[in-house]
Amino acid sequence: MSRFFSFGRLWALLTKETIQMRRDRLTFAMMLGIPLFQLILFGYAINTDPKQLPAALVAPTQDRFTRAMVSALELTGYYRFVTVGATAGEAEEMIARGDVAFVVTVPSDFGRRVERGDSPVILIEADATDPSVASGAISTLSTVAAEALSRETGEEAQNALNAAKQLSVIVHRRYNPEGITQYNIVPGLLGVILQLTMVMMTSMALTRETERGTMENLLSMPATPFEIMLGKVMPYLAVGAVQVVVVLLAAKALFDIPFVGSLPLILIGVFVFVLALVILGYLISTVARTQMQAMQLTFFFFLPSLMLSGFMFPFRGMPVWAQMLGEVFPLTHFLRLIRSVMLKGADAVTVAGSFGALALFVALLAGAALLRFRRTLD
Known part of the structure:
Protein backbone atom coordinates (compact mmCIF):
# COMPACT_ATOMS: atom_id res chain seq x y z
CA MET A 1 0.00 0.00 0.00
CA SER A 2 1.57 3.27 -1.15
CA ARG A 3 1.59 6.25 1.15
CA PHE A 4 0.87 8.48 -1.86
CA PHE A 5 -2.17 6.63 -3.21
CA SER A 6 -4.32 3.78 -1.98
CA PHE A 7 -7.46 2.34 -3.54
CA GLY A 8 -8.59 1.28 -0.09
CA ARG A 9 -8.41 4.81 1.30
CA LEU A 10 -10.06 6.18 -1.83
CA TRP A 11 -12.88 3.63 -1.55
CA ALA A 12 -13.43 4.54 2.09
CA LEU A 13 -13.71 8.24 1.21
CA LEU A 14 -16.10 7.52 -1.66
CA THR A 15 -18.25 5.40 0.64
CA LYS A 16 -18.30 8.14 3.26
CA GLU A 17 -19.31 10.84 0.76
CA THR A 18 -22.01 8.61 -0.75
CA ILE A 19 -23.55 7.95 2.66
CA GLN A 20 -23.41 11.64 3.54
CA MET A 21 -25.04 12.65 0.26
CA ARG A 22 -27.75 10.02 0.71
CA ARG A 23 -28.54 11.37 4.17
CA ASP A 24 -28.82 14.92 2.81
CA ARG A 25 -32.14 14.31 1.09
CA LEU A 26 -32.70 17.98 0.30
CA THR A 27 -29.49 18.26 -1.72
CA PHE A 28 -30.23 15.01 -3.52
CA ALA A 29 -33.72 16.24 -4.38
CA MET A 30 -32.32 19.51 -5.74
CA MET A 31 -29.88 17.60 -7.96
CA LEU A 32 -32.77 15.77 -9.60
CA GLY A 33 -35.58 18.27 -9.24
CA ILE A 34 -34.00 21.41 -10.71
CA PRO A 35 -32.95 19.88 -14.08
CA LEU A 36 -36.28 18.10 -14.45
CA PHE A 37 -38.24 21.25 -13.58
CA GLN A 38 -36.22 23.36 -16.03
CA LEU A 39 -36.72 20.77 -18.77
CA ILE A 40 -40.49 20.85 -18.30
CA LEU A 41 -40.63 24.64 -18.21
CA PHE A 42 -38.44 25.23 -21.27
CA GLY A 43 -40.07 22.41 -23.18
CA TYR A 44 -43.74 23.16 -22.52
CA ALA A 45 -44.19 26.58 -20.92
CA ILE A 46 -41.75 28.90 -22.71
CA ASN A 47 -42.91 30.45 -25.98
CA THR A 48 -41.20 33.44 -27.58
CA ASP A 49 -44.01 33.87 -30.14
CA PRO A 50 -47.08 34.32 -27.94
CA LYS A 51 -50.48 33.43 -29.33
CA GLN A 52 -54.05 33.92 -28.11
CA TYR A 175 -46.39 53.29 -23.49
CA ASN A 176 -43.29 52.37 -25.53
CA PRO A 177 -43.80 53.65 -29.10
CA GLU A 178 -40.16 53.18 -30.09
CA GLY A 179 -40.09 49.58 -28.90
CA ILE A 180 -37.09 50.10 -26.60
CA THR A 181 -36.31 46.82 -24.85
CA GLN A 182 -34.70 48.51 -21.84
CA TYR A 183 -38.05 50.04 -20.89
CA ASN A 184 -39.33 46.53 -20.24
CA ILE A 185 -36.16 44.91 -18.87
CA VAL A 186 -34.79 47.52 -16.46
CA PRO A 187 -37.93 47.91 -14.26
CA GLY A 188 -38.14 44.13 -14.12
CA LEU A 189 -34.50 43.89 -13.09
CA LEU A 190 -35.37 45.79 -9.93
CA GLY A 191 -37.63 42.93 -8.87
CA VAL A 192 -35.17 40.22 -9.95
CA ILE A 193 -32.23 41.77 -8.08
CA LEU A 194 -34.29 42.28 -4.94
CA GLN A 195 -35.63 38.73 -5.05
CA LEU A 196 -32.24 37.10 -5.46
CA THR A 197 -30.45 39.09 -2.77
CA MET A 198 -33.23 39.52 -0.22
CA VAL A 199 -34.37 35.89 -0.14
CA MET A 200 -30.84 34.50 -0.12
CA MET A 201 -29.49 36.75 2.61
CA THR A 202 -32.52 36.36 4.84
CA SER A 203 -32.73 32.60 4.34
CA MET A 204 -29.29 32.30 5.94
CA ALA A 205 -30.32 34.26 9.03
CA LEU A 206 -31.39 31.34 11.22
CA THR A 207 -29.25 28.68 9.55
CA ARG A 208 -26.18 30.74 10.38
CA GLU A 209 -27.22 30.73 14.04
CA THR A 210 -27.62 26.94 13.94
CA GLU A 211 -24.26 26.30 12.28
CA ARG A 212 -22.42 28.60 14.65
CA GLY A 213 -24.03 27.01 17.69
CA THR A 214 -25.62 30.26 18.85
CA MET A 215 -29.19 29.13 18.23
CA GLU A 216 -29.58 28.04 21.85
CA ASN A 217 -28.66 31.53 23.04
CA LEU A 218 -31.22 33.03 20.68
CA LEU A 219 -33.98 30.70 21.88
CA SER A 220 -33.18 31.37 25.52
CA MET A 221 -33.83 35.09 25.10
CA PRO A 222 -37.14 36.42 26.49
CA ALA A 223 -38.41 37.22 22.99
CA THR A 224 -41.47 35.99 21.11
CA PRO A 225 -41.19 34.33 17.68
CA PHE A 226 -42.68 37.47 16.12
CA GLU A 227 -40.03 39.67 17.73
CA ILE A 228 -37.27 37.33 16.60
CA MET A 229 -38.63 37.39 13.05
CA LEU A 230 -38.75 41.20 13.02
CA GLY A 231 -35.24 41.38 14.44
CA LYS A 232 -33.98 39.12 11.67
CA VAL A 233 -35.78 40.68 8.69
CA MET A 234 -35.72 44.41 9.45
CA PRO A 235 -31.98 44.90 8.82
CA TYR A 236 -32.44 43.40 5.37
CA LEU A 237 -35.24 45.86 4.65
CA ALA A 238 -32.62 48.59 5.00
CA VAL A 239 -30.32 46.72 2.61
CA GLY A 240 -33.19 46.42 0.15
CA ALA A 241 -33.85 50.16 0.40
CA VAL A 242 -30.26 50.88 -0.63
CA GLN A 243 -30.57 48.53 -3.60
CA VAL A 244 -33.80 50.19 -4.68
CA VAL A 245 -32.23 53.65 -4.65
CA VAL A 246 -29.22 52.44 -6.65
CA VAL A 247 -31.32 50.66 -9.29
CA LEU A 248 -33.81 53.51 -9.72
CA LEU A 249 -31.06 56.11 -10.06
CA ALA A 250 -29.21 53.93 -12.55
CA ALA A 251 -32.41 53.32 -14.51
CA LYS A 252 -32.92 57.05 -14.91
CA ALA A 253 -29.31 58.11 -15.41
CA LEU A 254 -28.05 55.29 -17.64
CA PHE A 255 -31.13 54.13 -19.55
CA ASP A 256 -33.42 57.15 -19.29
CA ILE A 257 -36.35 54.99 -18.20
CA PRO A 258 -39.50 57.14 -18.02
CA PHE A 259 -41.09 57.57 -14.60
CA VAL A 260 -44.60 58.39 -15.75
CA GLY A 261 -46.40 57.36 -12.57
CA SER A 262 -46.21 58.36 -8.94
CA LEU A 263 -42.85 57.79 -7.24
CA PRO A 264 -44.46 57.32 -3.77
CA LEU A 265 -46.69 54.62 -5.27
CA ILE A 266 -43.60 52.89 -6.69
CA LEU A 267 -41.82 53.02 -3.33
CA ILE A 268 -44.85 51.64 -1.47
CA GLY A 269 -45.07 48.77 -3.93
CA VAL A 270 -41.36 48.05 -3.56
CA PHE A 271 -41.66 48.06 0.24
CA VAL A 272 -44.50 45.51 0.24
CA PHE A 273 -42.60 43.34 -2.26
CA VAL A 274 -39.36 43.45 -0.25
CA LEU A 275 -41.29 42.66 2.93
CA ALA A 276 -42.73 39.56 1.26
CA LEU A 277 -39.25 38.50 0.11
CA VAL A 278 -37.52 38.82 3.46
CA ILE A 279 -40.32 36.92 5.20
CA LEU A 280 -40.04 34.22 2.53
CA GLY A 281 -36.31 34.02 3.20
CA TYR A 282 -37.00 33.75 6.92
CA LEU A 283 -39.45 30.91 6.23
CA ILE A 284 -36.79 29.09 4.22
CA SER A 285 -34.34 29.51 7.10
CA THR A 286 -36.76 27.68 9.41
CA VAL A 287 -36.77 24.71 7.01
CA ALA A 288 -33.09 24.50 6.05
CA ARG A 289 -30.57 23.11 8.51
CA THR A 290 -27.45 24.47 6.83
CA GLN A 291 -26.57 27.53 4.82
CA MET A 292 -25.99 25.30 1.79
CA GLN A 293 -29.53 23.97 2.04
CA ALA A 294 -30.85 27.52 2.41
CA MET A 295 -29.03 28.55 -0.77
CA GLN A 296 -30.35 25.50 -2.63
CA LEU A 297 -33.93 26.23 -1.62
CA THR A 298 -33.47 29.86 -2.64
CA PHE A 299 -32.37 28.90 -6.15
CA PHE A 300 -35.12 26.29 -6.40
CA PHE A 301 -37.60 29.12 -5.79
CA PHE A 302 -35.73 31.71 -7.86
CA LEU A 303 -35.43 29.81 -11.16
CA PRO A 304 -39.13 29.04 -11.81
CA SER A 305 -40.07 32.48 -10.53
CA LEU A 306 -37.68 34.07 -13.02
CA MET A 307 -39.02 32.06 -15.95
CA LEU A 308 -42.74 32.16 -15.16
CA SER A 309 -43.12 35.76 -13.97
CA GLY A 310 -42.94 37.38 -17.40
CA PHE A 311 -39.45 38.79 -16.96
CA MET A 312 -37.51 36.55 -19.36
CA PHE A 313 -40.37 35.33 -21.56
CA PRO A 314 -43.80 36.80 -22.44
CA PHE A 315 -46.26 35.87 -19.73
CA ARG A 316 -49.21 35.67 -22.13
CA GLY A 317 -47.24 33.35 -24.41
CA MET A 318 -47.25 30.57 -21.82
CA PRO A 319 -50.00 27.94 -21.60
CA VAL A 320 -52.78 28.43 -19.08
CA TRP A 321 -51.35 25.98 -16.54
CA ALA A 322 -48.00 27.81 -16.60
CA GLN A 323 -49.71 31.17 -16.14
CA MET A 324 -51.62 29.79 -13.16
CA LEU A 325 -48.35 28.55 -11.68
CA GLY A 326 -46.73 31.93 -12.30
CA GLU A 327 -49.46 33.64 -10.28
CA VAL A 328 -48.12 32.07 -7.06
CA PHE A 329 -44.85 34.01 -7.27
CA PRO A 330 -44.62 37.54 -5.81
CA LEU A 331 -42.32 38.60 -8.66
CA THR A 332 -45.14 38.18 -11.19
CA HIS A 333 -47.36 40.70 -9.43
CA PHE A 334 -44.51 43.08 -8.71
CA LEU A 335 -43.54 43.21 -12.40
CA ARG A 336 -47.10 44.12 -13.31
CA LEU A 337 -47.15 46.81 -10.65
CA ILE A 338 -43.80 48.41 -11.40
CA ARG A 339 -44.25 48.40 -15.18
CA SER A 340 -47.78 49.76 -14.93
CA VAL A 341 -46.80 52.63 -12.66
CA MET A 342 -43.46 53.51 -14.27
CA LEU A 343 -44.43 53.14 -17.94
CA LYS A 344 -48.22 53.57 -18.01
CA GLY A 345 -48.69 56.07 -15.20
CA ALA A 346 -51.21 53.81 -13.47
CA ASP A 347 -52.84 55.04 -10.28
CA ALA A 348 -53.46 53.15 -7.05
CA VAL A 349 -56.88 51.92 -8.17
CA THR A 350 -55.48 50.42 -11.38
CA VAL A 351 -52.77 48.43 -9.57
CA ALA A 352 -54.92 47.56 -6.55
CA GLY A 353 -54.99 43.92 -7.64
CA SER A 354 -51.20 43.66 -7.63
CA PHE A 355 -51.00 45.39 -4.25
CA GLY A 356 -53.60 43.02 -2.85
CA ALA A 357 -51.72 39.96 -4.11
CA LEU A 358 -48.44 41.14 -2.57
CA ALA A 359 -50.14 41.94 0.74
CA LEU A 360 -51.69 38.46 0.73
CA PHE A 361 -48.23 36.95 0.21
CA VAL A 362 -46.93 38.91 3.21
CA ALA A 363 -49.73 37.66 5.45
CA LEU A 364 -49.50 34.02 4.36
CA LEU A 365 -45.71 33.83 4.50
CA ALA A 366 -45.56 35.55 7.89
CA GLY A 367 -48.11 33.15 9.33
CA ALA A 368 -46.29 30.12 7.93
CA ALA A 369 -42.93 31.38 9.20
CA LEU A 370 -44.25 31.94 12.73
CA LEU A 371 -45.88 28.51 12.85
CA ARG A 372 -42.75 26.86 11.49
CA PHE A 373 -40.53 28.67 14.00
CA ARG A 374 -42.67 27.51 16.91
CA ARG A 375 -42.22 23.93 15.77
CA THR A 376 -38.45 24.36 15.74
CA LEU A 377 -38.52 25.37 19.41
CA ASP A 378 -39.23 21.77 20.49
Whole structure:
Protein backbone atom coordinates (compact mmCIF):
# COMPACT_ATOMS: atom_id res chain seq x y z
CA MET A 1 0.00 0.00 0.00
CA SER A 2 1.57 3.27 -1.15
CA ARG A 3 1.59 6.25 1.15
CA PHE A 4 0.87 8.48 -1.86
CA PHE A 5 -2.17 6.63 -3.21
CA SER A 6 -4.32 3.78 -1.98
CA PHE A 7 -7.46 2.34 -3.54
CA GLY A 8 -8.59 1.28 -0.09
CA ARG A 9 -8.41 4.81 1.30
CA LEU A 10 -10.06 6.18 -1.83
CA TRP A 11 -12.88 3.63 -1.55
CA ALA A 12 -13.43 4.54 2.09
CA LEU A 13 -13.71 8.24 1.21
CA LEU A 14 -16.10 7.52 -1.66
CA THR A 15 -18.25 5.40 0.64
CA LYS A 16 -18.30 8.14 3.26
CA GLU A 17 -19.31 10.84 0.76
CA THR A 18 -22.01 8.61 -0.75
CA ILE A 19 -23.55 7.95 2.66
CA GLN A 20 -23.41 11.64 3.54
CA MET A 21 -25.04 12.65 0.26
CA ARG A 22 -27.75 10.02 0.71
CA ARG A 23 -28.54 11.37 4.17
CA ASP A 24 -28.82 14.92 2.81
CA ARG A 25 -32.14 14.31 1.09
CA LEU A 26 -32.70 17.98 0.30
CA THR A 27 -29.49 18.26 -1.72
CA PHE A 28 -30.23 15.01 -3.52
CA ALA A 29 -33.72 16.24 -4.38
CA MET A 30 -32.32 19.51 -5.74
CA MET A 31 -29.88 17.60 -7.96
CA LEU A 32 -32.77 15.77 -9.60
CA GLY A 33 -35.58 18.27 -9.24
CA ILE A 34 -34.00 21.41 -10.71
CA PRO A 35 -32.95 19.88 -14.08
CA LEU A 36 -36.28 18.10 -14.45
CA PHE A 37 -38.24 21.25 -13.58
CA GLN A 38 -36.22 23.36 -16.03
CA LEU A 39 -36.72 20.77 -18.77
CA ILE A 40 -40.49 20.85 -18.30
CA LEU A 41 -40.63 24.64 -18.21
CA PHE A 42 -38.44 25.23 -21.27
CA GLY A 43 -40.07 22.41 -23.18
CA TYR A 44 -43.74 23.16 -22.52
CA ALA A 45 -44.19 26.58 -20.92
CA ILE A 46 -41.75 28.90 -22.71
CA ASN A 47 -42.91 30.45 -25.98
CA THR A 48 -41.20 33.44 -27.58
CA ASP A 49 -44.01 33.87 -30.14
CA PRO A 50 -47.08 34.32 -27.94
CA LYS A 51 -50.48 33.43 -29.33
CA GLN A 52 -54.05 33.92 -28.11
CA LEU A 53 -53.32 37.43 -26.83
CA PRO A 54 -56.33 39.03 -25.11
CA ALA A 55 -57.91 41.89 -27.04
CA ALA A 56 -60.89 44.21 -26.67
CA LEU A 57 -63.11 45.41 -29.52
CA VAL A 58 -64.59 48.91 -29.55
CA ALA A 59 -67.17 48.96 -32.35
CA PRO A 60 -70.35 51.07 -31.97
CA THR A 61 -71.96 49.38 -34.99
CA GLN A 62 -70.94 45.77 -35.39
CA ASP A 63 -71.85 45.21 -39.03
CA ARG A 64 -70.90 42.21 -41.13
CA PHE A 65 -67.61 43.77 -42.22
CA THR A 66 -66.58 44.29 -38.61
CA ARG A 67 -67.51 40.73 -37.69
CA ALA A 68 -65.58 39.37 -40.65
CA MET A 69 -62.49 41.30 -39.68
CA VAL A 70 -62.70 40.14 -36.03
CA SER A 71 -63.09 36.52 -37.14
CA ALA A 72 -60.08 36.84 -39.44
CA LEU A 73 -57.94 38.27 -36.66
CA GLU A 74 -58.90 35.43 -34.32
CA LEU A 75 -58.10 32.84 -37.01
CA THR A 76 -54.50 34.08 -37.10
CA GLY A 77 -54.08 32.62 -33.61
CA TYR A 78 -52.60 35.83 -32.19
CA TYR A 79 -55.81 37.51 -31.03
CA ARG A 80 -58.43 36.36 -28.53
CA PHE A 81 -61.21 38.91 -28.09
CA VAL A 82 -62.25 38.77 -24.45
CA THR A 83 -64.84 41.50 -25.00
CA VAL A 84 -66.48 42.70 -28.21
CA GLY A 85 -68.75 45.40 -26.85
CA ALA A 86 -66.46 47.59 -24.78
CA THR A 87 -66.68 51.35 -24.70
CA ALA A 88 -63.62 53.50 -25.25
CA GLY A 89 -63.33 54.20 -21.51
CA GLU A 90 -63.64 50.53 -20.55
CA ALA A 91 -61.04 49.53 -23.11
CA GLU A 92 -58.67 52.20 -21.80
CA GLU A 93 -58.96 50.81 -18.28
CA MET A 94 -58.42 47.25 -19.48
CA ILE A 95 -55.21 48.03 -21.37
CA ALA A 96 -53.94 50.15 -18.46
CA ARG A 97 -54.47 47.25 -16.02
CA GLY A 98 -52.89 44.81 -18.44
CA ASP A 99 -56.09 42.78 -18.88
CA VAL A 100 -55.76 43.05 -22.67
CA ALA A 101 -52.79 43.42 -24.98
CA PHE A 102 -54.72 45.08 -27.83
CA VAL A 103 -57.68 47.39 -28.29
CA VAL A 104 -59.22 47.25 -31.77
CA THR A 105 -61.35 50.32 -32.52
CA VAL A 106 -63.68 50.26 -35.55
CA PRO A 107 -65.41 53.58 -36.41
CA SER A 108 -69.19 53.68 -36.61
CA ASP A 109 -69.09 54.49 -40.33
CA PHE A 110 -66.69 51.65 -41.17
CA GLY A 111 -69.24 49.55 -43.09
CA ARG A 112 -70.64 52.50 -45.01
CA ARG A 113 -67.17 53.60 -46.10
CA VAL A 114 -66.44 50.10 -47.40
CA GLU A 115 -69.66 49.98 -49.41
CA ARG A 116 -69.12 53.49 -50.85
CA GLY A 117 -65.56 52.70 -51.87
CA ASP A 118 -63.97 55.18 -49.45
CA SER A 119 -60.77 54.26 -47.63
CA PRO A 120 -61.87 52.61 -44.36
CA VAL A 121 -59.71 53.00 -41.28
CA ILE A 122 -59.34 50.93 -38.12
CA LEU A 123 -57.23 51.70 -35.06
CA ILE A 124 -55.16 49.10 -33.21
CA GLU A 125 -53.74 50.12 -29.83
CA ALA A 126 -51.07 47.72 -28.61
CA ASP A 127 -49.56 47.43 -25.15
CA ALA A 128 -45.91 47.78 -26.15
CA THR A 129 -44.40 47.70 -22.66
CA ASP A 130 -43.00 44.34 -23.79
CA PRO A 131 -42.07 44.88 -27.47
CA SER A 132 -41.59 41.16 -28.16
CA VAL A 133 -45.21 40.38 -27.30
CA ALA A 134 -46.84 42.70 -29.82
CA SER A 135 -44.44 42.41 -32.76
CA GLY A 136 -45.72 39.14 -34.20
CA ALA A 137 -49.38 40.06 -33.87
CA ILE A 138 -48.94 43.54 -35.38
CA SER A 139 -47.12 42.22 -38.44
CA THR A 140 -50.23 40.31 -39.58
CA LEU A 141 -52.75 43.12 -39.17
CA SER A 142 -52.93 44.89 -42.53
CA THR A 143 -52.89 41.82 -44.74
CA VAL A 144 -55.37 39.80 -42.68
CA ALA A 145 -57.89 42.63 -42.30
CA ALA A 146 -57.78 43.53 -45.99
CA GLU A 147 -58.23 39.91 -47.07
CA ALA A 148 -61.17 39.51 -44.69
CA LEU A 149 -62.96 42.50 -46.22
CA SER A 150 -62.22 41.29 -49.75
CA ARG A 151 -63.80 37.92 -49.00
CA GLU A 152 -66.81 39.59 -47.40
CA THR A 153 -67.48 41.84 -50.41
CA GLY A 154 -67.31 38.82 -52.71
CA GLU A 155 -68.77 39.62 -56.12
CA GLU A 156 -70.24 42.93 -55.05
CA ALA A 157 -69.48 46.32 -56.51
CA GLN A 158 -65.97 47.08 -57.57
CA ASN A 159 -65.75 50.12 -55.32
CA ALA A 160 -66.21 47.91 -52.24
CA LEU A 161 -63.38 45.66 -53.39
CA ASN A 162 -61.18 48.70 -53.94
CA ALA A 163 -62.04 49.95 -50.47
CA ALA A 164 -60.95 46.64 -49.01
CA LYS A 165 -57.63 46.94 -50.78
CA GLN A 166 -57.21 50.52 -49.54
CA LEU A 167 -57.91 49.62 -45.92
CA SER A 168 -55.73 51.64 -43.54
CA VAL A 169 -54.70 50.04 -40.26
CA ILE A 170 -53.33 52.61 -37.83
CA VAL A 171 -51.21 51.06 -35.07
CA HIS A 172 -50.48 52.93 -31.84
CA ARG A 173 -47.78 51.33 -29.73
CA ARG A 174 -48.85 52.49 -26.30
CA TYR A 175 -46.39 53.29 -23.49
CA ASN A 176 -43.29 52.37 -25.53
CA PRO A 177 -43.80 53.65 -29.10
CA GLU A 178 -40.16 53.18 -30.09
CA GLY A 179 -40.09 49.58 -28.90
CA ILE A 180 -37.09 50.10 -26.60
CA THR A 181 -36.31 46.82 -24.85
CA GLN A 182 -34.70 48.51 -21.84
CA TYR A 183 -38.05 50.04 -20.89
CA ASN A 184 -39.33 46.53 -20.24
CA ILE A 185 -36.16 44.91 -18.87
CA VAL A 186 -34.79 47.52 -16.46
CA PRO A 187 -37.93 47.91 -14.26
CA GLY A 188 -38.14 44.13 -14.12
CA LEU A 189 -34.50 43.89 -13.09
CA LEU A 190 -35.37 45.79 -9.93
CA GLY A 191 -37.63 42.93 -8.87
CA VAL A 192 -35.17 40.22 -9.95
CA ILE A 193 -32.23 41.77 -8.08
CA LEU A 194 -34.29 42.28 -4.94
CA GLN A 195 -35.63 38.73 -5.05
CA LEU A 196 -32.24 37.10 -5.46
CA THR A 197 -30.45 39.09 -2.77
CA MET A 198 -33.23 39.52 -0.22
CA VAL A 199 -34.37 35.89 -0.14
CA MET A 200 -30.84 34.50 -0.12
CA MET A 201 -29.49 36.75 2.61
CA THR A 202 -32.52 36.36 4.84
CA SER A 203 -32.73 32.60 4.34
CA MET A 204 -29.29 32.30 5.94
CA ALA A 205 -30.32 34.26 9.03
CA LEU A 206 -31.39 31.34 11.22
CA THR A 207 -29.25 28.68 9.55
CA ARG A 208 -26.18 30.74 10.38
CA GLU A 209 -27.22 30.73 14.04
CA THR A 210 -27.62 26.94 13.94
CA GLU A 211 -24.26 26.30 12.28
CA ARG A 212 -22.42 28.60 14.65
CA GLY A 213 -24.03 27.01 17.69
CA THR A 214 -25.62 30.26 18.85
CA MET A 215 -29.19 29.13 18.23
CA GLU A 216 -29.58 28.04 21.85
CA ASN A 217 -28.66 31.53 23.04
CA LEU A 218 -31.22 33.03 20.68
CA LEU A 219 -33.98 30.70 21.88
CA SER A 220 -33.18 31.37 25.52
CA MET A 221 -33.83 35.09 25.10
CA PRO A 222 -37.14 36.42 26.49
CA ALA A 223 -38.41 37.22 22.99
CA THR A 224 -41.47 35.99 21.11
CA PRO A 225 -41.19 34.33 17.68
CA PHE A 226 -42.68 37.47 16.12
CA GLU A 227 -40.03 39.67 17.73
CA ILE A 228 -37.27 37.33 16.60
CA MET A 229 -38.63 37.39 13.05
CA LEU A 230 -38.75 41.20 13.02
CA GLY A 231 -35.24 41.38 14.44
CA LYS A 232 -33.98 39.12 11.67
CA VAL A 233 -35.78 40.68 8.69
CA MET A 234 -35.72 44.41 9.45
CA PRO A 235 -31.98 44.90 8.82
CA TYR A 236 -32.44 43.40 5.37
CA LEU A 237 -35.24 45.86 4.65
CA ALA A 238 -32.62 48.59 5.00
CA VAL A 239 -30.32 46.72 2.61
CA GLY A 240 -33.19 46.42 0.15
CA ALA A 241 -33.85 50.16 0.40
CA VAL A 242 -30.26 50.88 -0.63
CA GLN A 243 -30.57 48.53 -3.60
CA VAL A 244 -33.80 50.19 -4.68
CA VAL A 245 -32.23 53.65 -4.65
CA VAL A 246 -29.22 52.44 -6.65
CA VAL A 247 -31.32 50.66 -9.29
CA LEU A 248 -33.81 53.51 -9.72
CA LEU A 249 -31.06 56.11 -10.06
CA ALA A 250 -29.21 53.93 -12.55
CA ALA A 251 -32.41 53.32 -14.51
CA LYS A 252 -32.92 57.05 -14.91
CA ALA A 253 -29.31 58.11 -15.41
CA LEU A 254 -28.05 55.29 -17.64
CA PHE A 255 -31.13 54.13 -19.55
CA ASP A 256 -33.42 57.15 -19.29
CA ILE A 257 -36.35 54.99 -18.20
CA PRO A 258 -39.50 57.14 -18.02
CA PHE A 259 -41.09 57.57 -14.60
CA VAL A 260 -44.60 58.39 -15.75
CA GLY A 261 -46.40 57.36 -12.57
CA SER A 262 -46.21 58.36 -8.94
CA LEU A 263 -42.85 57.79 -7.24
CA PRO A 264 -44.46 57.32 -3.77
CA LEU A 265 -46.69 54.62 -5.27
CA ILE A 266 -43.60 52.89 -6.69
CA LEU A 267 -41.82 53.02 -3.33
CA ILE A 268 -44.85 51.64 -1.47
CA GLY A 269 -45.07 48.77 -3.93
CA VAL A 270 -41.36 48.05 -3.56
CA PHE A 271 -41.66 48.06 0.24
CA VAL A 272 -44.50 45.51 0.24
CA PHE A 273 -42.60 43.34 -2.26
CA VAL A 274 -39.36 43.45 -0.25
CA LEU A 275 -41.29 42.66 2.93
CA ALA A 276 -42.73 39.56 1.26
CA LEU A 277 -39.25 38.50 0.11
CA VAL A 278 -37.52 38.82 3.46
CA ILE A 279 -40.32 36.92 5.20
CA LEU A 280 -40.04 34.22 2.53
CA GLY A 281 -36.31 34.02 3.20
CA TYR A 282 -37.00 33.75 6.92
CA LEU A 283 -39.45 30.91 6.23
CA ILE A 284 -36.79 29.09 4.22
CA SER A 285 -34.34 29.51 7.10
CA THR A 286 -36.76 27.68 9.41
CA VAL A 287 -36.77 24.71 7.01
CA ALA A 288 -33.09 24.50 6.05
CA ARG A 289 -30.57 23.11 8.51
CA THR A 290 -27.45 24.47 6.83
CA GLN A 291 -26.57 27.53 4.82
CA MET A 292 -25.99 25.30 1.79
CA GLN A 293 -29.53 23.97 2.04
CA ALA A 294 -30.85 27.52 2.41
CA MET A 295 -29.03 28.55 -0.77
CA GLN A 296 -30.35 25.50 -2.63
CA LEU A 297 -33.93 26.23 -1.62
CA THR A 298 -33.47 29.86 -2.64
CA PHE A 299 -32.37 28.90 -6.15
CA PHE A 300 -35.12 26.29 -6.40
CA PHE A 301 -37.60 29.12 -5.79
CA PHE A 302 -35.73 31.71 -7.86
CA LEU A 303 -35.43 29.81 -11.16
CA PRO A 304 -39.13 29.04 -11.81
CA SER A 305 -40.07 32.48 -10.53
CA LEU A 306 -37.68 34.07 -13.02
CA MET A 307 -39.02 32.06 -15.95
CA LEU A 308 -42.74 32.16 -15.16
CA SER A 309 -43.12 35.76 -13.97
CA GLY A 310 -42.94 37.38 -17.40
CA PHE A 311 -39.45 38.79 -16.96
CA MET A 312 -37.51 36.55 -19.36
CA PHE A 313 -40.37 35.33 -21.56
CA PRO A 314 -43.80 36.80 -22.44
CA PHE A 315 -46.26 35.87 -19.73
CA ARG A 316 -49.21 35.67 -22.13
CA GLY A 317 -47.24 33.35 -24.41
CA MET A 318 -47.25 30.57 -21.82
CA PRO A 319 -50.00 27.94 -21.60
CA VAL A 320 -52.78 28.43 -19.08
CA TRP A 321 -51.35 25.98 -16.54
CA ALA A 322 -48.00 27.81 -16.60
CA GLN A 323 -49.71 31.17 -16.14
CA MET A 324 -51.62 29.79 -13.16
CA LEU A 325 -48.35 28.55 -11.68
CA GLY A 326 -46.73 31.93 -12.30
CA GLU A 327 -49.46 33.64 -10.28
CA VAL A 328 -48.12 32.07 -7.06
CA PHE A 329 -44.85 34.01 -7.27
CA PRO A 330 -44.62 37.54 -5.81
CA LEU A 331 -42.32 38.60 -8.66
CA THR A 332 -45.14 38.18 -11.19
CA HIS A 333 -47.36 40.70 -9.43
CA PHE A 334 -44.51 43.08 -8.71
CA LEU A 335 -43.54 43.21 -12.40
CA ARG A 336 -47.10 44.12 -13.31
CA LEU A 337 -47.15 46.81 -10.65
CA ILE A 338 -43.80 48.41 -11.40
CA ARG A 339 -44.25 48.40 -15.18
CA SER A 340 -47.78 49.76 -14.93
CA VAL A 341 -46.80 52.63 -12.66
CA MET A 342 -43.46 53.51 -14.27
CA LEU A 343 -44.43 53.14 -17.94
CA LYS A 344 -48.22 53.57 -18.01
CA GLY A 345 -48.69 56.07 -15.20
CA ALA A 346 -51.21 53.81 -13.47
CA ASP A 347 -52.84 55.04 -10.28
CA ALA A 348 -53.46 53.15 -7.05
CA VAL A 349 -56.88 51.92 -8.17
CA THR A 350 -55.48 50.42 -11.38
CA VAL A 351 -52.77 48.43 -9.57
CA ALA A 352 -54.92 47.56 -6.55
CA GLY A 353 -54.99 43.92 -7.64
CA SER A 354 -51.20 43.66 -7.63
CA PHE A 355 -51.00 45.39 -4.25
CA GLY A 356 -53.60 43.02 -2.85
CA ALA A 357 -51.72 39.96 -4.11
CA LEU A 358 -48.44 41.14 -2.57
CA ALA A 359 -50.14 41.94 0.74
CA LEU A 360 -51.69 38.46 0.73
CA PHE A 361 -48.23 36.95 0.21
CA VAL A 362 -46.93 38.91 3.21
CA ALA A 363 -49.73 37.66 5.45
CA LEU A 364 -49.50 34.02 4.36
CA LEU A 365 -45.71 33.83 4.50
CA ALA A 366 -45.56 35.55 7.89
CA GLY A 367 -48.11 33.15 9.33
CA ALA A 368 -46.29 30.12 7.93
CA ALA A 369 -42.93 31.38 9.20
CA LEU A 370 -44.25 31.94 12.73
CA LEU A 371 -45.88 28.51 12.85
CA ARG A 372 -42.75 26.86 11.49
CA PHE A 373 -40.53 28.67 14.00
CA ARG A 374 -42.67 27.51 16.91
CA ARG A 375 -42.22 23.93 15.77
CA THR A 376 -38.45 24.36 15.74
CA LEU A 377 -38.52 25.37 19.41
CA ASP A 378 -39.23 21.77 20.49
